[in-house]
Amino acid sequence: MPNRVLKILVPIISIILGLFVGAIVMWMSGYDAINGYIALWHGIFGSSYAIGETIRQISPYLLAGLAVAFAFRTGLFNIGVEGQLIVGWFAAAYVGMAFQLPTFIHLPLALLAAAAAGALWALVPGILKATLRVHEVIVTIMMNYVALHIVNALISTISGGSYKIDRIHQTASLRSEFLSNLTDFSTLHYGILIALLMVGVMWFILEKTKTGYELKAVGFNDHASQYAGMNVNKNIVLSMVISGAFAGLGGAMEALGTFGNISTMAGFTGIGFDGIAVALLGANTPLGVVFGATLFGSLKYGANNMPNAAGVPIEIVSIVIALIIFFVASGYIIRVLLNRMSKKKEAK
Amino acid sequence: MSFLDLLYFIVPATIAYAAPLIFTAIGGVFSERSGVVNIGLEGLMVMGAFIGILFNLLYADTFGSWTPWIALLVAMVVSAVFSILHAVASISFRADQVVSGVAINMLGIAIALFSVKMIFGKGQTDLIQQKIARFDIPILQDIPIIGPMFFKSVYGSSILAISVALVAWFVIYKTPFGLRLRSVGEHPMAADTMGINVTRTRYVAVIISGALAGIGGAVYAITTTNDFGHATINGQGFMALAALIFGKWHPIGAMGAALFFGFAQALAISASKIPYIQDVPTVYLHILPYVLTILALAGFIGRANAPKAIGQPYIKGRR
Numbered sequence: 168m169p170n171r172v173l174k175i176l177v178p179i180i181s182i183i184l185g186l187f188v189g190a191i192v193m194w195m196s197g198y199d200a201i202n203g204y205i206a207l208w209h210g211i212f213g214s215s216y217a218i219g220e221t222i223r224q225i226s227p228y229l230l231a232g233l234a235v236a237f238a239f240r241t242g243l244f245n246i247g248v249e250g251q252l253i254v255g256w257f258a259a260a261y262v263g264m265a266f267q268l269p270t271f272i273h274l275p276l277a278l279l280a281a282a283a284a285g286a287l288w289a290l291v292p293g294i295l296k297a298t299l300r301v302h303e304v305i306v307t308i309m310m311n312y313v314a315l316h317i318v319n320a321l322i323s324t325i326s327g328g329s330y331k332i333d334r335i336h337q338t339a340s341l342r343s344e345f346l347s348n349l350t351d352f353s354t355l356h357y358g359i360l361i362a363l364l365m366v367g368v369m370w371f372i373l374e375k376t377k378t379g380y381e382l383k384a385v386g387f388n389d390h391a392s393q394y395a396g397m398n399v400n401k402n403i404v405l406s407m408v409i410s411g412a413f414a415g416l417g418g419a420m421e422a423l424g425t426f427g428n429i430s431t432m433a434g435f436t437g438i439g440f441d442g443i444a445v446a447l448l449g450a451n452t453p454l455g456v457v458f459g460a461t462l463f464g465s466l467k468y469g470a471n472n473m474p475n476a477a478g479v480p481i482e483i484v485s486i487v488i489a490l491i492i493f494f495v496a497s498g499y500i501i502r503v504l505l506n507r508m509s510k511k512k513e514a515k
Numbered sequence: 516m517s518f519l520d521l522l523y524f525i526v527p528a529t530i531a532y533a534a535p536l537i538f539t540a541i542g543g544v545f546s547e548r549s550g551v552v553n554i555g556l557e558g559l560m561v562m563g564a565f566i567g568i569l570f571n572l573l574y575a576d577t578f579g580s581w582t583p584w585i586a587l588l589v590a591m592v593v594s595a596v597f598s599i600l601h602a603v604a605s606i607s608f609r610a611d612q613v614v615s616g617v618a619i620n621m622l623g624i625a626i627a628l629f630s631v632k633m634i635f636g637k638g639q640t641d642l643i644q645q646k647i648a649r650f651d652i653p654i655l656q657d658i659p660i661i662g663p664m665f666f667k668s669v670y671g672s673s674i675l676a677i678s679v680a681l682v683a684w685f686v687i688y689k690t691p692f693g694l695r696l697r698s699v700g701e702h703p704m705a706a707d708t709m710g711i712n713v714t715r716t717r718y719v720a721v722i723i724s725g726a727l728a729g730i731g732g733a734v735y736a737i738t739t740t741n742d743f744g745h746a747t748i749n750g751q752g753f754m755a756l757a758a759l760i761f762g763k764w765h766p767i768g769a770m771g772a773a774l775f776f777g778f779a780q781a782l783a784i785s786a787s788k789i790p791y792i793q794d795v796p797t798v799y800l801h802i803l804p805y806v807l808t809i810l811a812l813a814g815f816i817g818r819a820n821a822p823k824a825i826g827q828p829y830i831k832g833r834r
Binding site for chain 1: 554600603604607608609610611613614615617618620621622624625626628629632633745746749750753756757760796797798801802805806808809812813814
């Protein structure tokens, strides 16, 4: 079977398997799986309000997915998207709250702050990898926890001991009356446009610039790239920084669009970790990430409807998502099975 | 508070916080020594914590004061079975071991929370009644200074943790199995040539890591939180992972690092009572273990040598 077809088939089969095993889990736990999935479907597409909220949920997933995918193209595994997203969230919320500026300066400034914070957070593992060959997976995991604790402490300090900081000024907000009215007063905001713009930016960087070519080359084979005269270390740092900037913007979606502020967190948001799944499903391409983010954003938002409409705990969707990652990771065995099946067909 | 009072307070707390980390980190040593990265320790701990609490709640009436110990055993078995998923994916299916580990983490918390909702109808379980008892060790507790520090009101699980570390050292460095384990992690090709079954050895190693992480999670839940919810195991597994790297993939080193992280946690919790430390913002104490791990990795505390074949699936017949 040609590789191109396999690349698309493996994620699709993984999604089907994930949903199927999820159905088995529901059925074994005494829930009606069909009703559960119908409730999920209605939760995603049931009304224009639901559709608006679903699209709103997709934007941070898009950016988290881009962040993971971009690093992956350089052969780097950025598990720190979660932490970069949290510092981006904080930076955007702080700039949105602390300054009073006209919209056309304030909003870009807040977005820029988020991207810069995320980039800065990713710079540390990038530099450590480039100069000392420290494995980025462990460093980024540790940076997640550092981000969580520091942001919580900053929130507490800035707000004078409270658990959240003041709301952002209207001038920094991504909220849109137009989009909200269009979708029956959902909280849909302009963030989705920024996220889609960034999909284009990633495509442009990777496909149309010299830097992008070098980044991909380093990802394929860093020794060969070195031999060809590319600065591998510079590319590693650059890739992490761009990846972190995407993640930081993902945090800005939450700060400037959905929540309008930041509160102390007892644990991680999970968006950054789900970004790994989004990128994996999308085969680390910009367009693939759009599909991955759409799937995960929809599943996550639609799941909210499951407890009320079908009595199924929300967590079933987390199980399905984890299973999908698991199956995508085990793509090798799916490829083997597919190849065997296609060979049998040929023999007939 | 005098300095000695302080030690009497902080040393037992350190050991109590370190015990779950020791179990889990030693588990990680087994897995990673065989060449399988185990980022999934967190998820395996979650599973252990959940099963430990669940068993404790369901069977407290049947087993009485033995309940927590049997709960540890059950948690061990369930997490060991759960870890087979990681083994199958990363050893047989040649999955990216980091991705598989991430999936294990997500799956562990998702299954546990799903079950809690199903069984209890709310986000967290009730508090357990049967806890691991603290006890004084006779004779040793009468030693001046050291006695009250190390041998008064200790958890049986802490003693077990330290013994597990010593046994693990013996197994990995002094037994044929340990030699095979290490050779599979360093050079699976060569090991295979010598007739060692690489796949089987790696499976066993991952399952051991699951079993120990299960105990670790259950010990944490039963001694520290006494219930199970979404934030029960919040980063303990990753801290154990850090401890094993900090300890240079050596059981005793991992135990030392776990004790140090336990100290950091005890310090963060009790900082408000300690002179000088109480002026340090707690956030610094909270991030201390993570920052130290990054520094250790960067080589400021001596280079750590990871097993050479770590992270690579072994494909027979490919050089």
